[in-house]
Amino acid sequence: MLEIEAISRQFNGRSVLREVSLRLQPGEYVAIVGESGVGKSTLLNLIAGLDRPDGGRLALDGVDYGSLDEDALTHLRRDKLGFVFQAFHILPHLNLRQNVALPLWLQGVEGAAAEAPAQHLLEAVGLGERGDSWPRELSGGEMQRVAIARALVHRPRLVLADEPTGNLDPANGARVLALLAERIREAGAIGILVTHSLEAAATADRVLRLSAEGLVG
Template sequence: MLSIRNLGKSYLGPGIRQVLRDISLDVARGEYVAIMGESGIGKSTLLNLVAGLEPPDTGSIRIDGCEIVGLDDDRLTRLRRQKMGFVFQAFHLLPYLTVAQNIALPLALNKVAASESGLRVTALLAAIGMKERGDSYARELSGGEMQRVAIARALAHRPQLILADEPTGNLDPASAAQVLALLREQVTTSHAAGILVTHSASAAATTDRTYVLGAGGLFPSASP
């Protein structure tokens, strides 16, 4: 589903700072991988490149056989809308929409029928422990609640590639376990490919395999 080859990314500042160097990774359908590493090493940048939110300097990214490097904005937008679910650290909920409306956004964009959309939103609200909060506005939520809603929104359209950037960072242990189970279930039941960026060893343990991103590249974790 996802094939990354020899990816590189640098940023200009006072000099040139190379964030990613020669990164290669394959993630098959139904496979869920974790990426760990120190803060600032480039984990979020890697997800942004895979999602087409910024271009790499070098290398190739193929999603479901489609090379995304070099695609124009319209084609990248359609690809993200149809095939990807991205859980951002910053949530990006729309504050003046309700929780249910936020979750339903990707379904509306993909023209899912209202009846089916309602069923999916109801099921996801229950799955994140917020079935009584569908009519609350996003601006009324706590940080942990916003994180759970962001995860539900990312999964609503049943994406084939799930990218989760520190999805449990704002959650208490019980809520974290709940959303990690939901992400794992989505990968399995939808036969999706999933990448979880995390600092948490317990979160990484819910995936099939773990990689560590360092200054020298991306390597399989030595931990069992």
């Protein structure tokens, strides 16, 4: 279970999030929509443990993020989270297959045990023949698809996606949204999609709206 209890966050004295609460069970996939600047990406960064709230509680499978030191938090992200960033964060010195396999390498999985699932995910996002290519050879949309494959390869307990179709054409956008939904439900994971697109949000099981008053839906 993911438990978000009355979390708040301020930047330079300005309140971005005020006492936001949410509970999600394994297998639930929700989309969060809202106007620009309302704190959607900030909320995802807090849930991912990339930032810490000024108040409230965050827990995954009963583990309170706030009680963890940085090393323990890094291990939790490595083992249980998959994050699709807007900025991709694809490593230029690794080919596409290696980039996708990276979360498995960090867990100590090596050789074919890491490369086979990485290749499978590349095929699922339409890049099966590009495994030996380098990030510099990719378009922005292709890099986004690699980032999505990497976020799913280690079958995380919690999948967070920040505008995952922002750089994709409609056909590939629909493809990766279907893949996200399929993998989240198949693995019994928890999925949170942040998007401006109501079409993208409609692929989730439930749509929540974030505003100054909190999450509604």
